[in-house]
Amino acid sequence: MVANIKDKAVIAGVANTKFSKDSGVSELSLAAQAIKGACDDAGIHPSEIDGMATFTMDTNDEIEVARALGCGGLTFWGRSHYGGGAATGSLHQAVMAVSTGMAECVAVFRALNGRSGHRFSSGVSGAITTADAIHWGWYMPYGLLTPASWVAMFTQRWMKLTGISKDAFYEVAHATREYAVNNPNAAFYGRSFDRAEYDAARKIADPLQLFDCCQETDGGSAIIVTTPERARDMKKPGVAVRGIAQASAPDQEQMTSFYREEFAAIPEMEIAAKNVYEMSGLTPDDVDAAVIYDAFSPIVLWQIEAWNFCGFGESGDFVLDGALRPGGRLPCNTHGGQLSEAYIHGVNGIVEATRLVRGESLNQPKKNIEHALVTSGVGIPTGGAILGKLD
Amino acid sequence: MTPEEQKAFEDKIYAFKGRKVCEATPAKDPVNATMIRHWAEAMGDTNPAYTNTEWAEKSARGKTIAPPAMLYVWNQQGITAASERASNAQSELVQLFNDYGFTGVLGTNVKQEYFKEAAPGDQVFMEMVIDNISERKNTARGAGYFHETVATFSNQSGEKLGTQSFRVLKFIPQDQPAAAAADDARLEVPTRIPSPRGHDNGWWWEAVDKGKVMIQRCSNCQTLRHPPRPMCGECQSMEWDSVESKLDGEVLSHTELHHPKIPGYQYPLVCAVIKLGEGTNIVSNVVGCEPSDVHIGMRVKGKVEQVDEKNMLPQFYPA
Amino acid sequence: MSDYKTLRFADVNLGDKLPALEIPITAALVVGGALATRDYEPVHHDKSAAQAAGLPDVFMNILTSQGLMTRFATDWSGPEAVVKSLDIKLGAPNLPGMVMTVTGEVTALDKSNGVVDVAVQGENNIWGMHMQGTVQLALPEAG
Ligand SMILES: [Zn+2]
Numbered sequence: 135m136v137a138n139i140k141d142k143a144v145i146a147g148v149a150n151t152k153f154s155k156d157s158g159v160s161e162l163s164l165a166a167q168a169i170k171g172a173c174d175d176a177g178i179h180p181s182e183i184d185g186m187a188t189f190t191m192d193t194n195d196e197i198e199v200a201r202a203l204g205c206g207g208l209t210f211w212g213r214s215h216y217g218g219g220a221a222t223g224s225l226h227q228a229v230m231a232v233s234t235g236m237a238e239c240v241a242v243f244r245a246l247n248g249r250s251g252h253r254f255s256s257g258v259s260g261a262i263t264t265a266d267a268i269h270w271g272w273y274m275p276y277g278l279l280t281p282a283s284w285v286a287m288f289t290q291r292w293m294k295l296t297g298i299s300k301d302a303f304y305e306v307a308h309a310t311r312e313y314a315v316n317n318p319n320a321a322f323y324g325r326s327f328d329r330a331e332y333d334a335a336r337k338i339a340d341p342l343q344l345f346d347c348c349q350e351t352d353g354g355s356a357i358i359v360t361t362p363e364r365a366r367d368m369k370k371p372g373v374a375v376r377g378i379a380q381a382s383a384p385d386q387e388q389m390t391s392f393y394r395e396e397f398a399a400i401p402e403m404e405i406a407a408k409n410v411y412e413m414s415g416l417t418p419d420d421v422d423a424a425v426i427y428d429a430f431s432p433i434v435l436w437q438i439e440a441w442n443f444c445g446f447g448e449s450g451d452f453v454l455d456g457a458l459r460p461g462g463r464l465p466c467n468t469h470g471g472q473l474s475e476a477y478i479h480g481v482n483g484i485v486e487a488t489r490l491v492r493g494e495s496l497n498q499p500k501k502n503i504e505h506a507l508v509t510s511g512v513g514i515p516t517g518g519a520i521l522g523k524l525d
Numbered sequence: 526m527t528p529e530e531q532k533a534f535e536d537k538i539y540a541f542k543g544r545k546v547c548e549a550t551p552a553k554d555p556v557n558a559t560m561i562r563h564w565a566e567a568m569g570d571t572n573p574a575y576t577n578t579e580w581a582e583k584s585a586r587g588k589t590i591a592p593p594a595m596l597y598v599w600n601q602q603g604i605t606a607a608s609e610r611a612s613n614a615q616s617e618l619v620q621l622f623n624d625y626g627f628t629g630v631l632g633t634n635v636k637q638e639y640f641k642e643a644a645p646g647d648q649v650f651m652e653m654v655i656d657n658i659s660e661r662k663n664t665a666r667g668a669g670y671f672h673e674t675v676a677t678f679s680n681q682s683g684e685k686l687g688t689q690s691f692r693v694l695k696f697i698p699q700d701q702p703a704a705a706a707a708d709d710a711r712l713e714v715p716t717r718i719p720s721p722r723g724h725d726n727g728w729w730w731e732a733v734d735k736g737k738v739m740i741q742r743c744s745n746c747q748t749l750r751h752p753p754r755p756m757c758g759e760c761q762s763m764e765w766d767s768v769e770s771k772l773d774g775e776v777l778s779h780t781e782l783h784h785p786k787i788p789g790y791q792y793p794l795v796c797a798v799i800k801l802g803e804g805t806n807i808v809s810n811v812v813g814c815e816p817s818d819v820h821i822g823m824r825v826k827g828k829v830e831q832v833d834e835k836n837m838l839p840q841f842y843p844a
Numbered sequence: 845m846s847d848y849k850t851l852r853f854a855d856v857n858l859g860d861k862l863p864a865l866e867i868p869i870t871a872a873l874v875v876g877g878a879l880a881t882r883d884y885e886p887v888h889h890d891k892s893a894a895q896a897a898g899l900p901d902v903f904m905n906i907l908t909s910q911g912l913m914t915r916f917a918t919d920w921s922g923p924e925a926v927v928k929s930l931d932i933k934l935g936a937p938n939l940p941g942m943v944m945t946v947t948g949e950v951t952a953l954d955k956s957n958g959v960v961d962v963a964v965q966g967e968n969n970i971w972g973m974h975m976q977g978t979v980q981l982a983l984p985e986a987g
Contacts (some may be wrong), residue, residue: 156663159792250663257787271720271730272752275838276810277782279718287798291778294821337783340816392798393751393806398778560880567880568908570915574923575849580848582954585924587986593927594910601882632906636931698898715970784965 138413142233144365144372144524147176147358148485153319153476156250157352165194165245166202168354172241174202176358177369183358185210185237187227189220189244189479198346199243210237213287214380216388218427218511221480222378222519228359229375229519238361244481245354253350254281266388273390281429282283282347284389285513286339289432291398293341296447300341302454303431304332307345307473309458310428313497314470321349322474346431348472355481365524372524373491377414381405382515389513403509406517411442414520416505418442421520422488423499424464424507425483428471433512438464441507441518460499465490468497483508484519491521526625527547531661538658541621544614546653546674548716552599556591556647564595570771590642596678596687597637600651607632614655615674622695628668634692640685647682656690669696715789716833729753732767736829739767740805751805770807772827774799774841777806781816795819799827799841813842850922853958862920862948862962864917867912869968871940876950877908888948904938909975916946917979919960928980929958936971944968951978958983 149171151157151164165188174179180203186196196211210231214223228240248254257279258270273279278287293299311327314320322475327345335344344372365372385394385402394401411417428436435449443464444452458466469475469486476482487508489495509518526534542838555562558576565575572581574590581589591599602610610616616783622628643649659671671694722730729752732739741753745762756763786792795811797819809827811819824844832838867873878888883905886893894902914927938944944966952961960983965976 220791257785265723267721268723268726269752271722271726273796273808274718274831275686275720275836276796276808277717277787277790277794278780279787280782280785280807283780283782284795286780287778287796290780291798291821339783340779340781390808392777392808395800397806428635564880564911566914567876568911569867570911570918572918572923574917574918580923592911593915594907594914594930595881598907603882604884605912632934634931634933635906636929637910638929639927642926715851786967788971791969792967792972 138412139229139233140415141362141374141525143229143359143375143427144362145357145375145488145521146360146365146368146370146372147172147174147178147486149175149356150319150476150482150485151245151354153321153353153478154249154352157247159194160215161245161247161251161354162198162202162249164352164354165192165199165243165356167354168245169241169243171202172356172358175370178239178358180204181206182239182493183241184208185228185231185240187212187224187231187240188241189213189215189217189224190215191217191220192244192246193480194243194245208237210240216514216516218429218479218516219516221427221483221510222508222517223380223510225357225359225375225484225519226378226380226483226517228357229378232359232361236445239357240359241482242359242484243354243356244479246479247352248477249350249352251352254277254479255350269388269390274343280339281389282342282415283339285430285433286342287392288398288513289341289430292432292436293483295398296450298435298447298450302435302450303346303454304329306428306431306434306458307332309453310467310471311345311374311474312459313468314474317470317475317496320470320475321351322470342430342432345473348477351476351478353478353482355478355485357481357484370399371492373488373521374524376416376520376522377410377412377517378517379406379409379413380515380517382407386515391513400436400440400512400516402516403437403518405514407441410518410520414522416520420506420507421437421464422501422503423468424466425469425471425487425490425509426466427480427483427509427511428467428473429477429511431473434466437509437512441509460479460497465497465499468495468499480510487521491523535661537621541614541618541655542658544655546613546615546655547652549652549679550600550811552649552651553603554599556599556643556645556649558589558645558773560598561589561591561645564592564598582592588644588813589816590644591647592825593639593642593687596639596643596649597651597676597689600648615653617693618655618672624655625697627696629666629669629696629698631666631694631696632691633671633694635689637689639687641680642686643680643686649686650679652677652679662779663703664694664696666694667696669694717789717836717838718787719836724818725753725755733829733839734837736837738807738827738829740754740770740801740803741765741767744802747809749803751807768803770801770803770827772839773843773844774807774825774827776811776819776823776825778821778823779811790826797841798826799825806816807839809839809841811842812840818843846954848923850924851920851983853953853955853960853985856950856953856983858950859961860870860950860951862916865946866920867944867946867966869938869940869942869944871902873908874902874938874940877911878905881905881907881911882941883907887925891957899937899939901939901941906934909934909938912946912966913964913979915963915983916948920962921960921983924984926982928982930973930977930979932943932977935973936968938968938974941971942952942968942970944974960984
């Protein structure tokens with residue numbers, strides 16, 4: 135059992151910058167804009183921030199961000215590794231800092247020129263000899279060097295084991311796109327697609343095609359995490375972190391855990407789910423909506439199973455039943471997801487999960503959202519959190 | 526360029542939208558068998574409709590025709606030095622781009638529609654307008670603008686032969702890898718990206734260079750492990766040796782890579798996770814069959830091969 | 845006449861694959877193709893001009909790519925087919941020493957006018973996709 139920090143930290147403010155294919159500004163500017171937006175949302179001044187948490191992949195130094203914003207001094211900073219696995223990982227850092235009193239007001243952020251700057255789809259390369267490069271060295275020479283290709287390898291086997299077809303991938307991609315159609319900040323605002331277009335889209339790495347893959351985005355997202363006491367004095371109703379966890383599992387690799395007894399699985403997410411449910415005292419039945427990390431459509435299905443919304447191999451039927459849609463069992467990625475809103479490494483997902491609990495989503499489901507799940511990227515060390523209304 | 530300068534520049538280039546490059550102008554030569562033959566020989570095109578008079582006379586057309594893809598060729602200026610050519614809206618636009626540093630040029634799309642086949646003796650007239658100029662785009666080549674010309678082709682009787690729209694990117698050239706390759710004045714053929722070699726994996730790749738695929742084995746508890754790492758996860762021993770794999774395997778999963786195509790790799794390209802007879806898994810390529818024939822459970826046999834100028838790699842074939 | 849067969853519209857099915865064509869890119873093809881299409885841009889025949897433009901060697905001009913794409917389609921259809929349109933998107937340059945493999949597939953059939961859409965792609969073995977696009981061919985009716 136992990137330490138219990140249920141309800142000891144609260145999300146008080148969230149914001150996204152404008153998302154685009156070419157921001158025309160620095161990543162530092164995006165980080166500062168996102169955090170300033172989150173401060174405004176919380177009704178606080180940046181000088182109240184005393185801690186920061188982000189990704190190891192983020193290029194912005196905390197102290198530079200602090201100077202840009204006029205934060206003053208910091209008493210805590212921490213980073214999370216493993217790409218999109220750090221989405222709730224950076225939130226986890228902030229929650230730990232706040233719940234232990236190491237900081238009172240932590241800005242979680244991720245800002246990147248993911249489209250006009252370095253693009254993940256261009257793949258890894260072996261220019262330098264780091265542990266990371268040696269790891270990719272087992273795959274690069276064979277041409278397996280993009281995120282889509284690694285996920286494709288898991289997906290092909292998982293489809294064989296479960297019999298789940300691309301009908302379910304289409305449902306994930308399409309349900310997500312339909313939400314983006316209503317979101318003016320989404321890359322695919324107002325632009326739907328149909329099954330024929332989905333099937334005809336460019337092949338990426340079998341069985342993944344274009345609409346199964348997220349885009350690349352310039353933009354930033356930020357979250358202000360603080361104590362329940364301070365949150366009560368802020369502008370908007372606080373959103374409590376009911377449960378949060380990070381997890382890796384035995385024989386974990388970064389995107390290429392191909393050496394496990396059965397590798398078409400995400401045991402790390404199952405551990406995170408178990409710990410989050412345990413910490414929060416909640417069950418899948420208590421979760422009303424979700425933001426599930428969707429760099430690729432099939433990974434949403436795996437996570438639905440890992441978080442026990444259904445059993446192994448049942449996620450296809452679960453989604454084809456309309457579960458992810460506005461009136462469904464688990465309205466999901468209501469901002470348009472990373473597939474269709476923006477790829478901010480999952481931090482825009484934390485923003486949306488907060489909005490769902492506040493009742494502020496552009497696609498707010500009709501039912502009461504008491505609890506929303508948000509998850510990090512999979513195939514890597516990962517994590518997740520359940521957010522709920524602050525009592 | 527400041528935003529103001531960019532605005533001023535864009536005002537200038539957008540003024541070219543809709544301007545005529547040329548009125549209907551006749552080609553220097555009528556459609557003729559000689560140029561058609563030169564074209565067909567260069568393209569390796571043996572279509573008798575172009576060059577076999579005997580066949581063509583008996584065919585439904587009753588005569589030879591010009592290859593449709595020659596439509597634009599008839600009106601080409603040829604070797605005439607650019608300086609001797611009359612200036613027109615297109616050359617003025619190009620000059621304007623060049624003056625502002627957009628010296629790179631790249632044809633990106635051409636669409637031709639053919640309404641009537643041209644035959645020897647026909648005179649081809651071409652009329653062209655600048656149809657569209659895009660907003661500023663950041664492309665892989667550099668920042669630039671796409672512009673599109675539309676040409677209409679007709680014959681001596683005024684019948685429309687076809688149309689062409691041609692999209693060109695004018696861009697500010699960036700340093701390209703290709704430019705670096707040009708320095709040593711020879712074609713540097715890209716190769717696969719090799720693994721970097723460090724303490725824990727260098728020995729494995731050196732064995733591959735010698736044609737062998739090894740599997741690391743704990744000297745203490747005999748557990749096999751791959752990829753290599755410094756300590757045995759079972760007994761924490763740091764002593765190890767290795768065994769050579771027989772490379773008998775079974776495909777556990779596979780994917781055909783379509784996009785992006787990385788320079789140095791030959792497509793179609795299939796990657797697979799393969800369970801070796803010795804019990805460890807390895808990622809490699811499956812070759813020697815159609816990508817669609819690769820399946821989970823497929824038996825494969827590997828061998829170490831020279832895959833390009835620089836790399837030796839294990840490759841697996843259908844067993 | 846019997847040496848040259850032309851496919852009839854009824855012979856063709858959606859998804860039919862065209863026989864792949866491997867074209868070795870030689871300096872003769874690049875330069876010869878440029879001159880046969882009256883394209884005297886120096887980058888297509890003068891190596892130093894190509895290098896000044898950032899490429900290691902002379903490269904194929906667009907009109908040659910267009911010619912090769914229609915050749916590929918009519919090699920398959922036979923000489924009585926009428927080429928209706930050619931829509932081509934250009935990618936990586938073709939340079940001497942490379943080999944371009946051209947493949948194609950029937951992607952649409954219009955019964956009303958006998959027109960067949962063939963999606964074509966030409967990939968070279970070094971830099972990948974050189975050209976992709978669609979050739980539309982009108983095929984004769986049965987008989
Ligand atoms: Zn051992």
